[in-house]
Amino acid sequence: MDSDNRIVWEHVRSALGLDLRLFRVRFDWLKNRRNGHTVKATVLESPDWVNVVALTPRDKFVVVRQYRFGTAKTTTEIPAGIVEPGETHRQAAERELKEETGYTSQDWQYLGYVEPNPAFLNNKCHHWLARKAERTSEPVLDVGENMLVSEMSLDEVRLEVERGLFRHSLALTALAHLFDLRPLLASGSMPERGDNVGR
Numbered sequence: 001m002d003s004d005n006r007i008v009w010e011h012v013r014s015a016l017g018l019d020l021r022l023f024r025v026r027f028d029w030l031k032n033r034r035n036g037h038t039v040k041a042t043v044l045e046s047p048d049w050v051n052v053v054a055l056t057p058r059d060k061f062v063v064v065r066q067y068r069f070g071t072a073k074t075t076t077e078i079p080a081g082i083v084e085p086g087e088t089h090r091q092a093a094e095r096e097l098k099e100e101t102g103y104t105s106q107d108w109q110y111l112g113y114v115e116p117n118p119a120f121l122n123n124k125c126h127h128w129l130a131r132k133a134e135r136t137s138e139p140v141l142d143v144g145e146n147m148l149v150s151e152m153s154l155d156e157v158r159l160e161v162e163r164g165l166f167r168h169s170l171a172l173t174a175l176a177h178l179f180d181l182r183p184l185l186a187s188g189s190m191p192e193r194g195d196n197v198g199r
Contacts, residue, residue: 005033012038022046046123048083049116050093051174054103054133060151062103062133063160067146076157076166078174079103083126089113093128101149102137105130111177116170127174154179 009030017025023044031038054062067074081096083089090108098104111127139149152160160166161181175181 007033009033017042020044042120044121046121047085048089048092048113048123049125049170050081050083050089050096050128051125051170052079052093052097052128052130053111053174053178054079054097054101054105054130056103056134056151057132058151060153061157062097062101063150063152063157064100065148065150074165075168076152076160077168077171080168080171089126090128093126093130097130097133098137099140100145100147102135102139103130103133103149104136105133107131111174114170114173125170125173127177129178157181 009032012029012031015027017027023046026043026045028041028043029038030041056062063076063078065074065076079097079100081092083092109129111129113124113126116123116125157166158181
């Protein structure tokens with residue numbers, strides 16, 4: 001679809017805006033080829049992110065509970081974070097899992113990526129599956145982090161989703177690469193490597 005020049009906007013110029021620590025604001029002036037109108041688009045530049053679906057040898061999910069400033073609520077999520085400069089998203093996934101939970105794994109599988117919101121964000125969120133994850137150390141949290149780590153069965157995760165406690169959209173898309181989270185269709189069985197249950 002990108003090859004269809006009728007819907008590709010013509011880039012006129014760009015200018016940098018505020019540095020918001022998590023994001024850098026960029027303004028792009030773009031001409032609409034349909035009518036010649038030029039708009040000023042706001043783009044938030046951000047590093048790529050990672051989400052980790054970590055499964056223990058007993059097929060339990062490693063989850064974290066943390067307070068989220070944006071919604072002012074405590075949520076249930078999977079380990080996640082930012083890809084730091086100089087590291088690959090695989091390295092970021094391994095680091096975030098270990099730092100946030102103390103779990104590590106030698107069995108990793110890439111699940112692909114999503115674009116968090118292409119309307120104004122320019123980054124990707126990479127999803128990784130870590131099988132046979134085990135607690136090998138204590139979590140090492142940043143000064144701005146405070147979370148509880150636990151293990152949940154698939155049915156328990158589905159219940160958290162149903163109750164509205166597990167609502168982080170990027171975490172849900174990571175889980176959706178593997179499982180159908182709708183509670184009425186719970187099968188209780190774990191997928192084999194490469195299976196995409198419910199897709």
